[in-house]
Amino acid sequence: MSLDDVTENPGRPRAGRPRSEQSRSAVVRATSELLHEFGLRAMTTEQIAARSGASKATIYKWWPNKYGVAIDAFLSELQADSPDPDTGSARTDFTVWLRGLCRFYSGPSGRVFAQLFGEAQFDPEIATALRDGLVRSRRAALESIWERGVARGELRGDIAAGVAIDLIIGPALYRLMAGHGELDDDAADAIVDAALRGLSR
Amino acid sequence: MSLDDVTENPGRPRAGRPRSEQSRSAVVRATSELLHEFGLRAMTTEQIAARSGASKATIYKWWPNKYGVAIDAFLSELQADSPDPDTGSARTDFTVWLRGLCRFYSGPSGRVFAQLFGEAQFDPEIATALRDGLVRSRRAALESIWERGVARGELRGDIAAGVAIDLIIGPALYRLMAGHGELDDDAADAIVDAALRGLSR
Amino acid sequence: MSLDDVTENPGRPRAGRPRSEQSRSAVVRATSELLHEFGLRAMTTEQIAARSGASKATIYKWWPNKYGVAIDAFLSELQADSPDPDTGSARTDFTVWLRGLCRFYSGPSGRVFAQLFGEAQFDPEIATALRDGLVRSRRAALESIWERGVARGELRGDIAAGVAIDLIIGPALYRLMAGHGELDDDAADAIVDAALRGLSR
Amino acid sequence: MSLDDVTENPGRPRAGRPRSEQSRSAVVRATSELLHEFGLRAMTTEQIAARSGASKATIYKWWPNKYGVAIDAFLSELQADSPDPDTGSARTDFTVWLRGLCRFYSGPSGRVFAQLFGEAQFDPEIATALRDGLVRSRRAALESIWERGVARGELRGDIAAGVAIDLIIGPALYRLMAGHGELDDDAADAIVDAALRGLSR
DNA sequence: GACTAAACGAGACGGTACGTCCGGTCTTCTG
DNA sequence: CAGAAGACCGGACGTACCGTCTCGTTTAGTC
Numbered sequence: 045m046s047l048d049d050v051t052e053n054p055g056r057p058r059a060g061r062p063r064s065e066q067s068r069s070a071v072v073r074a075t076s077e078l079l080h081e082f083g084l085r086a087m088t089t090e091q092i093a094a095r096s097g098a099s100k101a102t103i104y105k106w107w108p109n110k111y112g113v114a115i116d117a118f119l120s121e122l123q124a125d126s127p128d129p130d131t132g133s134a135r136t137d138f139t140v141w142l143r144g145l146c147r148f149y150s151g152p153s154g155r156v157f158a159q160l161f162g163e164a165q166f167d168p169e170i171a172t173a174l175r176d177g178l179v180r181s182r183r184a185a186l187e188s189i190w191e192r193g194v195a196r197g198e199l200r201g202d203i204a205a206g207v208a209i210d211l212i213i214g215p216a217l218y219r220l221m222a223g224h225g226e227l228d229d230d231a232a233d234a235i236v237d238a239a240l241r242g243l244s245r
Numbered sequence: 246m247s248l249d250d251v252t253e254n255p256g257r258p259r260a261g262r263p264r265s266e267q268s269r270s271a272v273v274r275a276t277s278e279l280l281h282e283f284g285l286r287a288m289t290t291e292q293i294a295a296r297s298g299a300s301k302a303t304i305y306k307w308w309p310n311k312y313g314v315a316i317d318a319f320l321s322e323l324q325a326d327s328p329d330p331d332t333g334s335a336r337t338d339f340t341v342w343l344r345g346l347c348r349f350y351s352g353p354s355g356r357v358f359a360q361l362f363g364e365a366q367f368d369p370e371i372a373t374a375l376r377d378g379l380v381r382s383r384r385a386a387l388e389s390i391w392e393r394g395v396a397r398g399e400l401r402g403d404i405a406a407g408v409a410i411d412l413i414i415g416p417a418l419y420r421l422m423a424g425h426g427e428l429d430d431d432a433a434d435a436i437v438d439a440a441l442r443g444l445s446r
Numbered sequence: 447m448s449l450d451d452v453t454e455n456p457g458r459p460r461a462g463r464p465r466s467e468q469s470r471s472a473v474v475r476a477t478s479e480l481l482h483e484f485g486l487r488a489m490t491t492e493q494i495a496a497r498s499g500a501s502k503a504t505i506y507k508w509w510p511n512k513y514g515v516a517i518d519a520f521l522s523e524l525q526a527d528s529p530d531p532d533t534g535s536a537r538t539d540f541t542v543w544l545r546g547l548c549r550f551y552s553g554p555s556g557r558v559f560a561q562l563f564g565e566a567q568f569d570p571e572i573a574t575a576l577r578d579g580l581v582r583s584r585r586a587a588l589e590s591i592w593e594r595g596v597a598r599g600e601l602r603g604d605i606a607a608g609v610a611i612d613l614i615i616g617p618a619l620y621r622l623m624a625g626h627g628e629l630d631d632d633a634a635d636a637i638v639d640a641a642l643r644g645l646s647r
Numbered sequence: 648m649s650l651d652d653v654t655e656n657p658g659r660p661r662a663g664r665p666r667s668e669q670s671r672s673a674v675v676r677a678t679s680e681l682l683h684e685f686g687l688r689a690m691t692t693e694q695i696a697a698r699s700g701a702s703k704a705t706i707y708k709w710w711p712n713k714y715g716v717a718i719d720a721f722l723s724e725l726q727a728d729s730p731d732p733d734t735g736s737a738r739t740d741f742t743v744w745l746r747g748l749c750r751f752y753s754g755p756s757g758r759v760f761a762q763l764f765g766e767a768q769f770d771p772e773i774a775t776a777l778r779d780g781l782v783r784s785r786r787a788a789l790e791s792i793w794e795r796g797v798a799r800g801e802l803r804g805d806i807a808a809g810v811a812i813d814l815i816i817g818p819a820l821y822r823l824m825a826g827h828g829e830l831d832d833d834a835a836d837a838i839v840d841a842a843l844r845g846l847s848r
Numbered sequence: 849g850a851c852t853a854a855a856c857g858a859g860a861c862g863g864t865a866c867g868t869c870c871g872g873t874c875t876t877c878t879g
Numbered sequence: 880c881a882g883a884a885g886a887c888c889g890g891a892c893g894t895a896c897c898g899t900c901t902c903g904t905t906t907a908g909t910c
Binding site: 083084085135158159161162163164165166171174175179183197198199200203204206207208210211213214215216217218219221222223224225234235237238239240241242243244245 | 284286394408416425444
């Protein structure tokens with residue numbers, strides 16, 4: 045969202061008062077809180093302004109709307125995201141990784157994530173921002189696991205990486221969005237096991 | 246939503262003017278159109294009222310809000326839903342069924358479905374209605390395929406049905422919601438193939 | 447309002463079920479109560495129907511709207527209205543009569559009367575009904591007092607009766623509507639005294 | 648209504664965008680027009696918004712409802728109201744003043760005034776606003792006439808000023824509200840004549 | 849004793865205005 | 880000149896009441 049806007053040539057500081065870093069971070073922090081307290085939709089721009097001490101005009105100057113702020117806020121929560129557990133075994137890697145995802149989904153941030161994903165169905169910009177900021181990096185992590193596994197001969201080389209990744213993430217996301225099943229460690233293990241061994245006898 | 250309210254003992258007509266079937270169906274039909282024309286969020290209750298000829302008061306009498314109407318309208322479009330393709334081969338059954346789902350997802354109703362699913366992330370009532378009206382019946386269809394396949398010895402009996410079903414539907418839903426991959430027949434085939442054979446060598 | 451509609455030739459009873467007297471009186475009684483409890487505007491037709499046991503359709507069949515019912519209800523409260531106190535002295539007659547009016551105005555019915563009068567400013571039918579059912583009879587009573595006084599030589603024959611009556615009623619009504627002064631016996635006495643003696647030295 | 652809120656210390660301008668005078672006056676002007684075109688009740692808040700160019704939210708921010716706006720609009724029409732005709736004769740003063748009132752009552756503003764007075768029977772806030780903004784100033788004008796007349800020995804000092812004023816205004820208001828008599832110059836003259844000379848022989 | 853005609857209770861309906869809320873833009877003054 | 884304060888327009892929301900309607904039921908007089 046406003047991420048790329050910040051990249052300026054550092055040699056030539058623009059005239060006038062520079063953007064207040066304090067204001068920016070206060071907005072992001074307030075939005076994080078509000079996201080967890082009220083949810084994405086119930087949270088209003090006015091609330092963000094009131095809690096952060098920034099004015100609405102400032103918010104709209106740097107972000108397109110509250111969803112833009114929410115994405116920034118949400119992504120900034122996931123600092124050390126998507127660790128790549130290189131254990132030497134693809135099955136273990138997948139299991140560790142998917143357990144992490146399930147814990148994330150079923151934790152407090154899971155609700156917020158699901159709402160962002162839900163909102164993305166209405167707003168292409170949110171969809172793009174989410175894909176760029178979250179989906180891509182996660183798929184990249186899984187792709188590393190996949191390729192190492194293929195290289196080691198543990199996994200089938202004749203299956204497209206994209207499909208394999210969908211087979212791991214898809215079931216978990218489905219459970220998150222539809223809410224028809226659990227999202228605990230056992231669920232992660234069961235999904236990885238079924239995906240690796242396959243459904244056929 | 247208001248589906249079950251209609252079930253009454255037909256022998257004893259309740260006092261007062263009965264609910265107008267014409268009004269009800271006009272509302273549902275108008276909502277269907279508006280859903281495809283404008284989308285779930287942009288569509289307004291006033292538009293439904295104007296196009297259907299019903300009054301806002303009548304709409305709010307029978308549905309909690311426009312989302313309630315939208316669910317009724319959307320489900321009424323899927324009359325002969327979830328056919329169960331019993332071909333004798335589990336692989337073929339899965340393939341035929343998932344191809345149908347992908348066509349549905351990538352067709353005009355797919356957008357509406359995604360938006361309803363998105364909205365469900367904010368409103369538990371929509372989530373429940375969607376689970377009851379759509380998710381359950383689809384999973385039931387897949388469960389039939391699964392059990393027949395297990396009985397015939399084609400599929401593994403030691404995998405939980407729920408996980409197996411998630412492995413088929415999850416990847417497709419993931420692509421619909423995240424928009425990172427295709428949803429054509431080839432995609433369906435690839436998913437079924439990977440899920441059945443498994444990722445492990 | 448619907449008063450005159452009832453006068454029919456009693457010899458020929460019309461076909462069909464006759465109007466229910468119980469329903470009529472229940473509506474009028476309920477309306478009386480609601481007028482005092484909630485006031486003319488806050489009272490709704492639906493409340494009248496609910497409390498009286500009659501249906502809205504029945505009410506609208508016999509009265510044009512709730513204001514029509516209210517007028518009937520209000521007038522039916524004033525059974526023995528406008529007594530003509532013929533004491534032999536015009537001053538005493540006026541005083542007794544105006545004291546009665548002031549008590550009426552400051553009593554519970556005064557509020558209802560003022561609201562009917564207020565509503566009449568928006569609806570000519572209410573204005574006509576009020577003039578016919580209330581204003582005229584009161585002015586007639588005062589006219590009797592006036593004419594007896596003139597005949598006895600107590601009052602000026604060279605002042606139009608209408609103006610004289612306005613001079614007695616007007617100040618009291620003004621106080622009721624504007625609410626700037628008392629409406630007790632002393633007020634009535636002061637008005638009559640000033641009107642009879644005149645403001646000039 | 649919102650009249651007194653405007654009085655602020657002018658030396659210290661409050662923070663934020665100041666209230667738009669253009670918006671305020673456009674609302675008041677539009678309301679004036681609508682009052683005369685449609686009347687107090689038929690006029691809607693939405694019409695005011697549409698004609699003035701202001702939004703409903705802005706109107707509701709500064710006035711409690713359309714009646715509040717109507718009072719402001721109506722009072723702003725009567726800028727140089729209630730002249731005090733000091734002719735040297737109390738009878739002439741009263742006559743001139745009451746003729747003015749009758750012309751006002753029977754003119755286009757009379758209808759509006761009557762409706763506001765009617766509405767005041769239902770809403771204490773309107774009643775208060777009307778008393779403060781209109782009734783009081785008019786009574787004050789008449790009180791000046793009265794006191795000058797008493798001082799000159801033309802009028803009786805033993806009659807309370809309030810009663811005397813009611814005797815002049817009351818009959819005219821009565822005719823306006825009940826609509827049973829004329830409100831022209833002759834009517835004004837007759838009322839003043841009867842009030843001054845008294846009804847008694 | 850059926851038949852007819854009107855009145856009735858119940859309650860759904862279209863219409864219209866209400867007052868509220870939020871989004872996104874603007875205009876002022878302050879640091 | 881960035882930013883806080885906050886007023887502004889636009890427009891959807893859900894509610895309330897009005898007066899009309901459509902049912903099935905009840906209560907008379909008529910045949």
